[in-house]
Amino acid sequence: MTTRKLHYISGVTMTIFIGLHLLNHVWSVFGADQHIALMHSLRYMYRNIFVETVLLCAVLIQIISGLKLFRINRKIVANNYDKLHVWTGLYLAIFFIIHLTAVLGGRFFLRLDTNFYFGVAGLNTFPLNLFFIPYYGLAIISFFGHIAAIHVKKMKHTILFLTPTRQATAILLLGFILTTVIFFGLTNHFHGVTIPKEYNVLIGK
Numbered sequence: 001m002t003t004r005k006l007h008y009i010s011g012v013t014m015t016i017f018i019g020l021h022l023l024n025h026v027w028s029v030f031g032a033d034q035h036i037a038l039m040h041s042l043r044y045m046y047r048n049i050f051v052e053t054v055l056l057c058a059v060l061i062q063i064i065s066g067l068k069l070f071r072i073n074r075k076i077v078a079n080n081y082d083k084l085h086v087w088t089g090l091y092l093a094i095f096f097i098i099h100l101t102a103v104l105g106g107r108f109f110l111r112l113d114t115n116f117y118f119g120v121a122g123l124n125t126f127p128l129n130l131f132f133i134p135y136y137g138l139a140i141i142s143f144f145g146h147i148a149a150i151h152v153k154k155m156k157h158t159i160l161f162l163t164p165t166r167q168a169t170a171i172l173l174l175g176f177i178l179t180t181v182i183f184f185g186l187t188n189h190f191h192g193v194t195i196p197k198e199y200n201v202l203i204g205k
Contacts, residue, residue: 007065010058017046017055018143022178028116028185032193035116035185059096066093081168085149088142095139110201117195120186121202124193128203137179144175 020042028035046055070090077083106112122132148168155164162170187193195203 003065003068006061007069010061010065013054013058014062015147020046022140022143022182025119025182025186026178029181030185032116039115056100059100063093063096066090081149081152081165084145085153088145088149091138091142092146095135095142098135099139106202112199112202116186117199118202120193121195121199123183123186124195125203133183137183140179140182141172141175144171144178148172148175 024035024039024042027038046052066089070086070093073082073086077086103114103118106114106118112118122128123136148171151171152164152168155167158164159167
C-alpha cells in the first residue's frame with residue numbers, strides 16, 4: 001500500500017473521531033458539566049482497548065506519512081489550495097505529536113482525567129493562553145483547511161450553485177465559525193471557568 005493511500009485511510013479514521021471531539025467542544029457553550037457529560041457518553045464508543053489502539057495507530061500513521069508527503073509535495077504546489085493542503089498538513093502533524101504526548105502524559109503520568117479542565121487550564125491562564133489560544137485555534141482551522149483543500153481536488157460537480165472552490169470556501173468558513181464557538185465555550189468569556197486545584201499542576205501552581 002502506498003504512503004498516500006495509508007495517509008488517506010488513517011485520515012478518514014481520524015476525521016470521524018475529530019468530528020466527535022469537536023462536537024464535544026462545541027457542547028462547552030452549555031457549561032463544563034454538560035461538556036463532561038457528553039464526553040462520558042462518547043467515551044463509551046472510543047475509550048476501549050480496540051478503538052484506542054486503532055486511533056493511536058491512525059495518528060502515528062498520519063504523522064509519519066504526513067511528514068513524508070510534506071517533503072515530497074512542498075515544492076510542487078500548483079495553486080493556493082495545494083499550498084493550503086501542504087502547510088495545514090504540516091501543522092496538523094506537529095500538533096498531533098504535541099497533543100498526543102500531552103494527553104498520554106496527563107493520563108498515565110500525572111494521573112489526571114483528560115477532560116474539559118485538562119484542555120482549558122492553559123486557555124484560561126495568562127500568559128500560557130498566549131500560546132494555547134493560537135495553538136488550538138490553528139489546529140481547528142488547519143483541520144478544516146486540510147479538508148477544504150482535499151475537497152477541491154476530489155469534487156468535480158457544482159452543488160446548489162456552489163462550485164467546488166466555493167464549497168471549499170464554505171468548509172473553511174465553517175471552520176472559523178466553529179473555532180469561535182468553541183473558544184467562546186472553553187474560556188471565561190461566556191459562563192466563566194474555574195479550574196479544579198488538581199489541574200493546577202498544568203499551569204505551574
